[in-house]
Amino acid sequence: MNNTQQDDREGRIKKKIFDRFEDETAQEIKNLKSRPDFSPELEYFVDLLAAGRDPATISERTGRPVVALMCLQAPLELFHVFGLQPFKIFGGAMVSQRLSAPQLPAIMCPMLRSALGELQLDLAGQKGQRFLAWVAPTTCDWVVKIQDMMEVCGIKEKPPFHRLELPHMKDRDESQERWLEEVYLLKNFLSQLTGQKKIKRQALANSMSLYQKSWHVFSKLIDLKRIGLVPELWFMVISNSFFFDDVEKWTTAVEKALLTFKTKNESPDIFLAGSPIFFPNLKMLHLLEEAGLNVSMDDLCSSERIFPGAVYFDDVSEHGLLKALAQRYHQGCLCPTFADNDRRINNIIAPAHKDLFKGVVFHVLKGCHPFDLESLTLESRLKDQGLKFIKLETDYTSEDSQTLLTRLEAYRSALTN
Amino acid sequence: MxxxxxxxxxxxxxxxxxxxxxxxxxxxxxxxxxxxxxxxxxxxxxxxxxxxxxxxxxxxxxxxxxxxxxxxxxxxxxxxxxANAQGLHWLSEGRCRTIINIGGQDLKVINLNENGRIADFKMNDKCAAGTGRFFEQAARILDTPLESFGEMSKLADEPLELNSTCVVFAESEIVSLLAKGVPKERIIKGLHHSVARRITHLLGNRNTPKSGDIYLDGGPSQNPGLLEALEDELLMEVKVLPNPQFTxxxxxxxxxx
Structure with missing residues (x-):
C-alpha cells in the first residue's frame, strides 16, 4: 500500500468514526431533550454540549482564545484575567476510543483514551483553530504522560505545553509554598502566551469575584440536589457544560435553571463517588435512574467538584490574591491522586451519619487506578461503620449495562431493607 | 387456585x-x-x-x-x-448467611442478615471466568460430559495447578496439558480448584460469615468435585440444597x- 492509499484509508476510518461520534452525541441529546423534565431553561446547557468542543466554536462563543486544561487544580481565575477561556479536556464518546486504542496500553483510563481519539479526529484542525496552549497539572499517571500519548497517537496539536507540578502531600506547608510557586509559573506562562507583561490587581480581584459569584449560584443548585429536586443527569449536563461558555453567561443560565426544578425525587438517596462522568457517556446516570436511585450528593470532578469551593482572602495584594487561589485550588481539591486525602473520605462518611443518603455508589472506570485504590479504603471504613457501599467498575462500553443494572437494583433492595 | x-x-x-x-x-x-x-x-x-x-x-x-x-x-x-437471597433464606430455614451463586455467566457472593435481606454482595466483572460457561467450555475441550466432572475429580490424587480461569486462555492451557499426556482427572480437579480459588478471592475475608452457613447454588453447584474444592480452599463447610438451580x-x- 503506497502513502496515498494509506492516507486515504486513514481518512475513511476517521470519517466513519466521526460519523458515529456525531450519532452518539445526537442520540444522547435526543435522550435528554425527550425527557419529561426537560425545560427551556435547560436547553442552553444541552445546546452547549451539542454544539461541539472545538476551540473555534468555544472561542467564537466566549470571545476569548481557548487554552486546553487537563485537570482542575490550575486556578481558572488566572486564565480569565489574561483574557483566556480555559477548557477542560475530556472524552465522553465511546466510539472515539477506536481511533486511539491501537496506539495505547490495553488497560488505561477510558476517559482519556476517548479524549485522545477525539483529538485524533482533529475537529480543531477542521475548524481552522487549535488550542492556544495546553496546561496540565501533574495529577494521575495518565495525565502526567498525556503529551507523550498525544505524540504516539499522531495528534496534530503542537501548541505550547505547560505542566504544573502538583505536590501530592497537600496538608504540608512546604507543599503549599511549592504550589504557590507553580501558580506563579503558570502566571508567567500565561503572560508570555498573551504578551501581557502584568496583570492588574483589581482585574484579578474582579475575575475572582466572577468565579465566586458563579460558585455561589452553583451552590444553590447543589442545595436543590441535596433535597431531591435536581436529577443527577441534569446536574451533570449543567456542570459538564461549565467550560463551554463565558463564566458570566453560564452563571446567569444556572440562575434561571434553579427555578425549573420543582419535582422531588422520592427514590432512596445515594452518594455517587469515584471516576468522572462526561457527556455523552451518561450511561451510569441513566442506570441509576432506572434502578430507582437518586443521587443527592457526589464528589465527581466532572460534577460537584468543578469548583474548588469559595476563595477567601484578607490580603488584597497580587501576592495575597495568588496565594488565596493557590491554597484553595490545592487544599480544596479532593482528587484521589493526593497521598493525604482523608478529607475526601470524611466528606463521605460524615453526611452518611447524618442520614443525608442511604449508601455510596462508587463508580470506577477500568484503568482509573487512583480512584480504584481509594475505593478500598472507603469501602473498608464505611462497612466498619455499618454503612452501605457498592463499587461498580465499568468502561466506555454499553455492553455491561444489564449487569450493572442488576447490581444497582439489588443494591436498592439492600438499601431499603 | x-x-x-x-x-x-x-x-x-x-x-x-x-x-x-x-x-x-x-x-x-x-x-x-x-x-x-x-x-x-x-x-x-x-x-x-x-x-x-x-x-x-x-x-x-x-x-x-x-x-x-x-x-x-x-x-x-x-x-x-x-430473589436468590429470599429463596435461600426460606429454603435453609433462616440458617444461610452467605450465598455463593454460580450462574451461566456470572459469579455472585451474597451476604444475608438474620431476616434474609441482602446485607452486602459482590459480583465478578464482565468476564466468564469461573462461571457455568467456563465449565461448559472445559467439558467441550476435554470431550467429557459435565455430569462426570465430579466423579472424575475424585479419581485424581492431587489437583493440577492451572494458571488461568479465563475461558480463552484456559482452553489453550488444557489443550497443551492434554498434548503432554496429563490425565483428564487431574486437569478436572485442577479446574475445580482454580474456580474455587477465584470464588474465595471474590468472597474475601470480609464476606466470610462469622455465624450462619454458607450455601452454594446455581447449576454448577451440583458438581461434587467443585464443592469439595471449595470447602478445601475456604476451610469451611459449604452446603448445597436439593435442586439448587431453582433457588x-x-x-x-x-x-x-
Whole structure:
C-alpha cells in the first residue's frame, strides 16, 4: 500500500468514526431533550454540549482564545484575567476510543483514551483553530504522560505545553509554598502566551469575584440536589457544560435553571463517588435512574467538584490574591491522586451519619487506578461503620449495562431493607 | 387456585417453578434461546398441563434474571440477587448467611442478615471466568460430559495447578496439558480448584460469615468435585440444597408475598 492509499484509508476510518461520534452525541441529546423534565431553561446547557468542543466554536462563543486544561487544580481565575477561556479536556464518546486504542496500553483510563481519539479526529484542525496552549497539572499517571500519548497517537496539536507540578502531600506547608510557586509559573506562562507583561490587581480581584459569584449560584443548585429536586443527569449536563461558555453567561443560565426544578425525587438517596462522568457517556446516570436511585450528593470532578469551593482572602495584594487561589485550588481539591486525602473520605462518611443518603455508589472506570485504590479504603471504613457501599467498575462500553443494572437494583433492595 | 409461578430467565437457562403454599410443586429448565418469553410460556403451559391445572389456577407470575423484562406476562419482577437471597433464606430455614451463586455467566457472593435481606454482595466483572460457561467450555475441550466432572475429580490424587480461569486462555492451557499426556482427572480437579480459588478471592475475608452457613447454588453447584474444592480452599463447610438451580426462581415467588 503506497502513502496515498494509506492516507486515504486513514481518512475513511476517521470519517466513519466521526460519523458515529456525531450519532452518539445526537442520540444522547435526543435522550435528554425527550425527557419529561426537560425545560427551556435547560436547553442552553444541552445546546452547549451539542454544539461541539472545538476551540473555534468555544472561542467564537466566549470571545476569548481557548487554552486546553487537563485537570482542575490550575486556578481558572488566572486564565480569565489574561483574557483566556480555559477548557477542560475530556472524552465522553465511546466510539472515539477506536481511533486511539491501537496506539495505547490495553488497560488505561477510558476517559482519556476517548479524549485522545477525539483529538485524533482533529475537529480543531477542521475548524481552522487549535488550542492556544495546553496546561496540565501533574495529577494521575495518565495525565502526567498525556503529551507523550498525544505524540504516539499522531495528534496534530503542537501548541505550547505547560505542566504544573502538583505536590501530592497537600496538608504540608512546604507543599503549599511549592504550589504557590507553580501558580506563579503558570502566571508567567500565561503572560508570555498573551504578551501581557502584568496583570492588574483589581482585574484579578474582579475575575475572582466572577468565579465566586458563579460558585455561589452553583451552590444553590447543589442545595436543590441535596433535597431531591435536581436529577443527577441534569446536574451533570449543567456542570459538564461549565467550560463551554463565558463564566458570566453560564452563571446567569444556572440562575434561571434553579427555578425549573420543582419535582422531588422520592427514590432512596445515594452518594455517587469515584471516576468522572462526561457527556455523552451518561450511561451510569441513566442506570441509576432506572434502578430507582437518586443521587443527592457526589464528589465527581466532572460534577460537584468543578469548583474548588469559595476563595477567601484578607490580603488584597497580587501576592495575597495568588496565594488565596493557590491554597484553595490545592487544599480544596479532593482528587484521589493526593497521598493525604482523608478529607475526601470524611466528606463521605460524615453526611452518611447524618442520614443525608442511604449508601455510596462508587463508580470506577477500568484503568482509573487512583480512584480504584481509594475505593478500598472507603469501602473498608464505611462497612466498619455499618454503612452501605457498592463499587461498580465499568468502561466506555454499553455492553455491561444489564449487569450493572442488576447490581444497582439489588443494591436498592439492600438499601431499603 | 393459590399457585404462583417463578421464572428465572438466565443467560444460559430459563428455570421455572410452580409453587403452592411456598412449596415447589413442579420445576423445569430449558436452555436459553432467542424468543425467551415464548420459551417461558411453553414452560408455564407444561406445568399447568402436567399438574392437571387450569390457567386460572395461577394467581401470580414473578420473573427474575437478565431476561425478566422480556416477560410481559409477569405481573412482578425482582432482581436475581434479591430473589436468590429470599429463596435461600426460606429454603435453609433462616440458617444461610452467605450465598455463593454460580450462574451461566456470572459469579455472585451474597451476604444475608438474620431476616434474609441482602446485607452486602459482590459480583465478578464482565468476564466468564469461573462461571457455568467456563465449565461448559472445559467439558467441550476435554470431550467429557459435565455430569462426570465430579466423579472424575475424585479419581485424581492431587489437583493440577492451572494458571488461568479465563475461558480463552484456559482452553489453550488444557489443550497443551492434554498434548503432554496429563490425565483428564487431574486437569478436572485442577479446574475445580482454580474456580474455587477465584470464588474465595471474590468472597474475601470480609464476606466470610462469622455465624450462619454458607450455601452454594446455581447449576454448577451440583458438581461434587467443585464443592469439595471449595470447602478445601475456604476451610469451611459449604452446603448445597436439593435442586439448587431453582433457588432464584423460587425466591422470585416469595417476593410476591
Amino acid at each position: 393459590g399457585y404462583k409461578i417463578g421464572l428465572d430467565l438466565g443467560s444460559t437457562a430459563i428455570k421455572m417453578v410452580l409453587v403452592k403454599n411456598n412449596e415447589i410443586a413442579w420445576s423445569r429448565k430449558v436452555p436459553t434461546a432467542p424468543g425467551q418469553e415464548a420459551l417461558a410460556l411453553e414452560l408455564v403451559k407444561g406445568a399447568v398441563s402436567e399438574c392437571g391445572l387450569k390457567e386460572s389456577d395461577i394467581d401470580q407470575i414473578a420473573a427474575t434474571g437478565y431476561g425478566k423484562k422480556l416477560m410481559s406476562a409477569a405481573g412482578h419482577t425482582v432482581d436475581e440477587i434479591s 432464584v426462581a423460587f425466591g422470585a415467588t416469595l417476593s410476591l408475598n
